[in-house]
Amino acid sequence: MTLILILALVTGAILFGVGVYGALSQTNLVMIMMGVELILAGALVNLVAFWRFLHPESYSGQMFALVVMTVMAVEMAVGFGVAIARFRARGSVEMEEAGDLKG
Amino acid sequence: MIEVTKDLPRSADGLAMDWMEVPFGPVFPGLPGGLKLTLTLDGDGVTEGQATSLVGMINESEEGKEIDAETFIERLASAMPLASVSYRLLACLAIERAAGLENDSATDQARAVALECERIASHLGWLAQTGRQLGFAWLTDRAATLQLEIRRASGKRLLELTPALHALAARLGRTPLLKSRLKGIGILPSGTAGLSGPVARAADDAGDAWARLWQRLDEIITSLDYIKATGEPGLPVLRNIGRGSGTGEATVETPRGEAQLSLILEHGQVKSYRLDTACSHHIGLVAKLVEGRELGDALVAVGSLDLSPWEVIS
Amino acid sequence: MNFVIVLLALLGSVWLLAVVEGWTTTGRLRPAAPLLSGLAHLGRESIVPRTPDRVFFETAPVLLLIVAVLGAAVLPLAPTLVIADLATGALFINAALAYVLVALIMAGWGPNGAYAMIGGWRFLGQLIAYAMLIVMPITAVAMRAESLVTTVIVGSQDGLWNIVYQPLGFVLFFIAAMALAFRAPFDLPTAPGELGGGVDAEYTGVRLGVLRLARLTLVITLASATTVFYLGGWHGPLLPPWAWSLIKTLAVAVSMLLAGRYLPRIREADLMRWCWTLGIPLALLNIIVVGLLVLVVP
């Protein structure tokens, strides 16, 4: 059974790695959000695996996963709100062209 | 990317997006055949558009070529397949006037009844077309069936169909969603240049697609009453004009609006003519009607004009 | 075994629905017509548009079909006649039907055509309108049954069908289901008079055949869901349970079909406005009323 746990954890880790790569390498805001979504998906896999194989008696694990899903939705909503505002103002959601956001 | 979006036109929501030019027609389920509508779409919204007819007549008679009066009438009638009786009548009247014939009340009456019959049929055809555009299958079936009946009907049969037509109108009044679909769409206020026919008469009311629908339904009922009071229809046939000469002008209120024909007759031959129809003016209104509307609304607005591409003279 | 039976029942219902559809449009009752036109689709040329997104273009009709069948998998025909009696059945059907949107976006984007693309994205807007009205009435249904298991939901309606217990929920769910199945008057993504077929426009031959089959299956799945959630599923006198399920499903499917015939297509903006300003408050009211009933009535 530990095998499955490790399989799941490795999958989560790789998803996390891919997500980090995506979030850092992409120039477009929406693509960066996709990277973040992948990072969160990796976290979700870990959470569920931990709940299932280590503490199935405590439902706080599932609760945590639910909260992460909420975070994904919130991230989408806020991200798109910002994207629209930015696009309206500047005509672009590219990171390379967002130098004016530097403090 | 700023360079890319910088010069793009902004749509109503202030976001610069790619626009695309999409042809609707000449063969499109929701529009009369032969009408080509080119719309520039910003997503589901129309930013601009224009309509052209691919089948319309050209207003020039061939130089020096004289046409026999009978042939002229036949040609004009067959060039306008959606309102052939009206144009046959128009041609007959113009030629008879050019030849100097006096009006004959009995003929006039029969002709007027034929014209009203065609008006009913034409409006029903428009209803069927609208039904197709709105995905209202029942209306398409019902109006098409009635239209076919009326085109074959004698005066007496017409009167038998009267309750069915009244029922149709009542039914449309009761149909849910129809009003919200048509109300406030394609507004043409009275005083807009170039309006004629039902479109102009509806402009006195609210001037939207809903008003036009009811104008046409009312006209169906009015025409029925007229036919009931007057008598049998008679297809317009040219009276004997001999080898008369002269110039003649006639105006007929076709189902789609006023049509005017002036011609020069020489020894029973039509030497030159000039035709003016309502649709030629209405087609120019399309650009204004569709601008800034949603695609569905824009098409409803165009449909509610009841354009006949054949009656567009270029 | 259950799988085969349910699949056959689904196919049979689709065939009957297609016959009825042909009957209402042409006025002739031709039982062989669906089979013949299905065969004809196989024989026809299947055109691929210029520079398509080939993967999406090919996948979309199949995905739509799979989704419809998956949705039907959790709906019981009889107490034991269900492919998968999941513990989260009522949620699972939502999950499966959410992919209708994905299939339509694929079908819209794939062929690289303006009509199809507008149709596909339109459905996204339509989803925003109807999605809540699918989920919230189901919530109320699950509240009464105190379970998400579809067989338990049917069992909970033994004495009193949900259509009587929560008529408001039924009306909302029925309308939303029609919008989900994009049947007239909610056929915005296909809209023959506006988009010349929309997402259907670029499909021909075998692919169109699959797409049509998928659409009819979707209607049957949703009708079956309506039956399970509101019409008491297999409950009924005299006839065996599966027969009642099928009869009710077909009745709902045919009424969905007929409703579209007598109504003009709804405006996109109106659909959105009514769903959010009227539908969602009513759905919330439904949940509150059902909650009160569940607590008060023993």
Place this chain on the structure above:
Amino acid sequence: MYAQAFFVAVFGLAAIGFGVVVFRTSSMVRSALALLFSQTAVGCMFLAMQTEFLGVLQIMMMATEMSIMAIFMVMFMMDPGGLGGMEMTHQKRFSISAGVVAGGAAIAVALLADWGPVTVEAPDAEMQTRALGIELLGRSMLIFETAGITILTAMIAATAVAIPVYTLSGNGGTETKETSE
């Protein structure tokens, strides 16, 4: 046990595969839908790990979420079809190393840590749904409610940010603009 391991591995591979496709295709809709299928595969992994409710929920939520992602991709990319071969990445080497380091560290922890005894039997799915419900409306109610409020706030805030600014026009009246958001 082996069947479970097999399914977890297959769906895990699918999730990773689609996740990689997200950043390797230049077509935006493909990118968004690849992310969708990656998330769906994650949901299927949950199902394979007998976490039915979360799995189905994940599959359901992601369908709409990623479809909406797709339309925003098409809106905000000038080359949504990916036919123009636009360059959309920067700091490639840094990103790859960051990804590898982050992923590698996580894998190392997963492999090296002592996870202790592992529970073999998962609770029955119906039990789980019930227990999760009780958890949601019992001990974790505050968290759950906070999550709900957070979503609501985020929705309102995002809409407020996204709608156009109402500007005072010359004659003192407000210029109203319609938005579709």
